[in-house]
Amino acid sequence: MTLTVADLSESALLARIFPRLSRSTSVLLGPGDDAAVVAAPDGRTVVSIDTQVQDKDFRLQWPNGYRTTGYDVGFKAAAQNLSDINAMGAVATSMVVSLTLPSTTDVAWVEGLAEGLNAAITELGAEDCSVAGGDLSGGSEIVVTVAVLGSLEGRDPVLRSGARPGDVLALAGSAGTAAAGWALLEGSTPSSEFTVEMAEAVRLFCRPQPPLAAGPVAARAGATAMMDVSDGILRDAGRIAAASGVRVDLEPAALVPFVDKLAPIAAAVGADPLAWVLTGGEDHSLLCTFPDVASVPAGFAAIGSIMPGGGTLPPVTVGGGEAARLAVTTVGWDHFAV
Structure with missing residues (x-):
């Protein structure tokens, strides 16, 4: 029997997500409290946010038969936001994730999403960044919103x-x-x-x-x-x-x-x-x-x-x-x- 989101409480689902996320030194206080604490030694913070919506930005199954994995969506959600921080000449320091899920979503898909977020941070070279927290909600379709914070490290932003x-x-x-x-x-x-x-x-x-x-x-x-x-x-x-x-x-x-x-x-x-x-x-x-x-x-x-x-x-x-x-x-x- 496939385990779905409906079979778990919010706390139980988070308990499966958190271990799949690494922690950077920029995140002073990560998931677990009402808000995260992120270092900002430059005194300025660069912020970007993007959303992926099921059947608008991705399909769970494409016409050619390809099935989109949670890993795919997590990787892309992180990558597109890291790219926006990069385009300001900044370095990403943390991200927060808002996740809306239908109750029928496989838990394994959600675990894959967390792994994809973490893999994008690691593989793309954003070593100063990690997931600092986020939010879970239910809905009729999958929606993933990621906000990334970044540091200019003493430089002016490039506009x-x-x-x-x-x-x-x-x-x-x-x-x-x-x-x-x-x-x-x-x-x-x-x-x-x-x-x-x-x-x-x-x-x-x-x-x-x-x-x-x-x-x-x-x-x-x-x-x-x-x-x-x-x-x-x-x-x-x-x-x-x-x-x-x-x-x-x-x-x-x-x-x-x-x-x-x-x-x-x-x-x-x-x-x-x-x-x-x-x-x-x-x-x-x-x-x-x-x-x-x-x-x-x-x-x-x-x-x-x-x-x-x-x-x-x-x-x-x-x-x-x-x-x-x-x-x-x-x-x-x-x-x-x-």
Whole structure:
């Protein structure tokens, strides 16, 4: 008989969760009291929060047959929030988790979620961070909300609004891979028939790999603007452009390596790999601007330039022309788009 949440009390379920979570030195008082106590030696705290909702952000079972594990959801919930802290040039120090569960949820799924949260913190290199506490509730669908706190460690935050004409736009991480993974999960090819490249795309969609070391490195290198790529390069570069009052021009040749990497998967599912690269969300890569090419750190790929704002061109162009000329019909993910 499968053990479900309905078979346990809240205290009994928490007793299965807590042992799966490690404790960092930044968390002075962790789960067990009414509130946690977290060290803030910098005197300032960076805060980010994200929510994953069943059948909106993930499916328990996808059309191709893949079953989303609690580990997947926990890993992604931690990774997407750690990425936002990283995009400020900060270092994560703690997270709190709010979890809504239907009574029919398998306890093993919830245990996997706790293990996924912890694994993301460890594997992504957020060694100063741990889960400090949270909340449990019941509901008709699974909802996971994670808030992460971070420290600037004496540096100024790097904002979206600092890009200037003449800057270089650079990317750390992948582009379009998560979109390819999503397309595979929504398709008809079972996971057992995936190529190595297909399996990797699905893995990166379910368990993103934000380059956490890149944020502080970019800040120290003089990055003028930074942003997590959660909704696609076009949409998120457009946010930098809007905040900074500039225009972004992407270099087509710089996008070719990302396109070529995804081309075999795109051919198999009848998709456009360039559209994935430009508009695919949830890679949680890091998009930065730097004063010049010489200041772009190792691990970043220069993919465009910052131009003066104004005029008749859209805020983000590709090779000086509108993205529409490349048969891209969307500018990226929007939760409320029809």
